[in-house]
Amino acid sequence: MSEQNFFEGMRNLMHAGASAIFEVLAMYVLGPLLIFSVIAWFIKLRGKVFMLGLVLVILLSLYAFFAYGLWSILEVYNQKVSP
Numbered sequence: 001m002s003e004q005n006f007f008e009g010m011r012n013l014m015h016a017g018a019s020a021i022f023e024v025l026a027m028y029v030l031g032p033l034l035i036f037s038v039i040a041w042f043i044k045l046r047g048k049v050f051m052l053g054l055v056l057v058i059l060l061s062l063y064a065f066f067a068y069g070l071w072s073i074l075e076v077y078n079q080k081v082s083p
Helices: 002-042 047-081
Strands: none
Touching (some): 002 047
């Protein structure tokens, strides 16, 4: 019986970890890319200007993820695991 509880606890911890990583990725990487894409579509950016903007947004998103996102994964994980 305790072995089943152990494996269920491990599964819950893995689910919390995966969910925390996805939340942080969405906040620091996917969100800015989506916002840039919508703005670029709205003002009809094309060609080299679009690619330059996309590269800048990707670089800024990666910087934000590595500078701030990696630290916040632990905070989000602890919020999900703590009762």
